[in-house]
Amino acid sequence: MANGSHDDNQHDNQPDNRNEGPDDERQTGLNQGLVNYGDAGFSLFLRKAFIKGAGYSDDALNRTIVGIVNTGSGYNPCHGNAPQLIEAVKRGVMLEGGLPIEFPTISIAESFSTPTSMYLRNLMSMDTEEMIRAQPMDSVVLIGGCDKTVPAQLMGAASANLPMLELVTGAMLTSGHRGVRVGACTDCRRYWGMYRGQEIDDQEIEEVNAKLVGSVGTCSVMGTASTMACISEALGIALPGSASPPAVTADRMRVAEATGRQAVINARAGVTPDKILTEKAFENALRVLLAIGGSTNGIIHLTAIAGRMGIDIDLAAFDRMSRETPVLVDLKPSGQHYMEDLHRAGGLPTVLRELKPLLHLDAMTVTGRTLGEEIDAVPAFEQQVVHRFDSPLYHAGGIAFVRGNLAPDGAIIKQSAADARLMEHEGRAVVFEDAEDMAARIDDPELDVTGEDVLVLKRIGPVGAPGMPEAGYLPIPRKLARQGVRDMLRISDGRMSGTAAGSIVLHVTPEAALGGPLALVENGDRIRLSVSERRLELLVDDEELARRREGWRPVALTAERGYRKLFLEQITQADQGCDFTFLRPPNIQRRVPK
Numbered sequence: 001m002a003n004g005s006h007d008d009n010q011h012d013n014q015p016d017n018r019n020e021g022p023d024d025e026r027q028t029g030l031n032q033g034l035v036n037y038g039d040a041g042f043s044l045f046l047r048k049a050f051i052k053g054a055g056y057s058d059d060a061l062n063r064t065i066v067g068i069v070n071t072g073s074g075y076n077p078c079h080g081n082a083p084q085l086i087e088a089v090k091r092g093v094m095l096e097g098g099l100p101i102e103f104p105t106i107s108i109a110e111s112f113s114t115p116t117s118m119y120l121r122n123l124m125s126m127d128t129e130e131m132i133r134a135q136p137m138d139s140v141v142l143i144g145g146c147d148k149t150v151p152a153q154l155m156g157a158a159s160a161n162l163p164m165l166e167l168v169t170g171a172m173l174t175s176g177h178r179g180v181r182v183g184a185c186t187d188c189r190r191y192w193g194m195y196r197g198q199e200i201d202d203q204e205i206e207e208v209n210a211k212l213v214g215s216v217g218t219c220s221v222m223g224t225a226s227t228m229a230c231i232s233e234a235l236g237i238a239l240p241g242s243a244s245p246p247a248v249t250a251d252r253m254r255v256a257e258a259t260g261r262q263a264v265i266n267a268r269a270g271v272t273p274d275k276i277l278t279e280k281a282f283e284n285a286l287r288v289l290l291a292i293g294g295s296t297n298g299i300i301h302l303t304a305i306a307g308r309m310g311i312d313i314d315l316a317a318f319d320r321m322s323r324e325t326p327v328l329v330d331l332k333p334s335g336q337h338y339m340e341d342l343h344r345a346g347g348l349p350t351v352l353r354e355l356k357p358l359l360h361l362d363a364m365t366v367t368g369r370t371l372g373e374e375i376d377a378v379p380a381f382e383q384q385v386v387h388r389f390d391s392p393l394y395h396a397g398g399i400a401f402v403r404g405n406l407a408p409d410g411a412i413i414k415q416s417a418a419d420a421r422l423m424e425h426e427g428r429a430v431v432f433e434d435a436e437d438m439a440a441r442i443d444d445p446e447l448d449v450t451g452e453d454v455l456v457l458k459r460i461g462p463v464g465a466p467g468m469p470e471a472g473y474l475p476i477p478r479k480l481a482r483q484g485v486r487d488m489l490r491i492s493d494g495r496m497s498g499t500a501a502g503s504i505v506l507h508v509t510p511e512a513a514l515g516g517p518l519a520l521v522e523n524g525d526r527i528r529l530s531v532s533e534r535r536l537e538l539l540v541d542d543e544e545l546a547r548r549r550e551g552w553r554p555v556a557l558t559a560e561r562g563y564r565k566l567f568l569e570q571i572t573q574a575d576q577g578c579d580f581t582f583l584r585p586p587n588i589q590r591r592v593p594k
């Protein structure tokens with residue numbers, strides 16, 4: 001077993017504790033975090049008067065209070081079951097003798113957030129952290145699901161350091177189109193690619209549009225939402241077995257009820273996130289990210305969450321971990337199944353059982369039991385979705401970390417969802433200066449491009465776009481798509497959806513907008529990728545690159561006011577999780593994986 005010998009609770013970067021202040025020391029329930037009127041007795045008197053106006057009794061108000069973060073929104077179908085989940089959590093809280101109080105925060109849905117949901121993730125983390133701090137509660141249940149919501153909640157709640165449990169909304173159901181099983185969003189991209197390639201017509205693309213999303217809930221494949229659900233469970237901050245139940249099932253509601261119960265127990269026991277989100281927990285989560293063929297976004301989010309706990313993710317060490325961690329889960333986009341199939345196969349505990357030799361089994365979870373104890377408590381059975389450790393789907397981990405003169409601080413590629421032929425490739429660069437340039441020219445019949453070329457897209461990084469949109473999944477130029485080209489090597493400083501597949505190098509750091517070498521690439525340059533050597537090279541000599549750098553002029557990246565100004569001034573690069581500088585602890589001294 002890969003257990004370290006350090007004491008995870010001894011470190012210099014403990015997050016702030018909301019109960020540290022002299023005024024509310026050892027206070028619980030409604031008595032904590034009083035409004036500052038200069039008279040604590042009056043503050044409590046006034047607070048109780050108002051909440052009694054909502055019909056609460058003194059008996060109710062003297063209970064352990066569990067806050068429930070309601071991220072239900074008409075703009076967020078991925079959270080469409082939030083009302084039912086809240087009812088179930090409340091039931092659990094009351095069964096355990098506590099008082100549930102729900103409250104709203106920002107809700108972010110992928111397809112309803114311009115310019116990109118990533119632009120809003122840190123804002124949601126600030127909202128989550130500050131509303132947990134500001135309102136009286138003894139623990140909190142965070143209901144999240146759609147891609148950026150779970151990372152935002154874990155970042156914010158980790159910083160607030162109040163006892164917490166993550167509760168994901170769960171995956172949507174799959175549906176069917178003309179006899180073929182379909183689910184968002186890998187199949188959305190597949191059908192759109194077929195439409196661009198003229199394999200299906202206007203009528204069929206309209207028809208399948210109504211079939212791809214079978215119910216409320218998060219995307220039905222191993223996209224970012226499913227990845228973050230599995231990571232939450234692997235971190236031990238969500239209940240065992242809670243990642244996989246689909247959104248509209250009885251199992252999902254029972255998980256919600258159990259989460260409410262556990263939130264009361266953990267409030268009384270003082271199980272704060274710093275006791276769970278340890279170095280061992282993050283190493284376990286990184287293993288799981290690799291073994292599930294998880295989203296490339298998972299590495300950015302884990303880096304941001306770990307950063308809040310004073311822990312850096314060492315991407316070179318993560319790559320070494322990747323070489324010895326096989327992909328076990330046969331889900332789209334790396335494989336063939338859907339999240340509901342993983343649930344029927346036993347969910348994440350089935351994966352964890354196979355990974356046991358590589359995990360820190362003594363890592364503590366929110367149940368008060370260790371990860372190893374939780375794995376052993378679940379019976380094993382024959383199933384077809386999770387491969388055995390000795391006969392994996394892929395022998396190496398799903399994500400590879402590459403470096404070279406084109407990406408001095410690194411880039412990543414999801415090799416498990418790529419064309420193996422292109423993992424060792426040299427080709428001619430076809431360059432797009434930004435997303436608008438790409439949109440204007442990618443389908444131009446006159447575009448000088450072949451299937452062996454390398455598509456390069458600049459200025460979609462954290463600052464450049466801004467917000468690092470999921471535009472790294474460059475479409476295959478239409479004229480090539482019509483010739484049957486289905487994959488090409490593509491490189492950018494942006495991200496791609498976890499539901500997407502292809503030979504796509506992402507997160508090139510430093511980004512082009514800040515003058516990273518990506519900014520210097522010109523049409524016709526040769527680019528070489530070797531995943532086996534973990535190299536990404538621009539085959540242009542140093543003298544020529546120096547000449548180009550002299551002529552490079554940055555585009556002014558400013559905003560006069562508001563969140564955009566804050567974002568542009570504070571956003572960090574991908575290797576620091578794209579968190580805001582001022583939200584990370586000042587001294588980050590620990591690194592994982594070891």
Ligand code: FES
Binds near residue numbers: 078
């Ligand atoms: Fe919300 Fe995929 S769009 S989880």
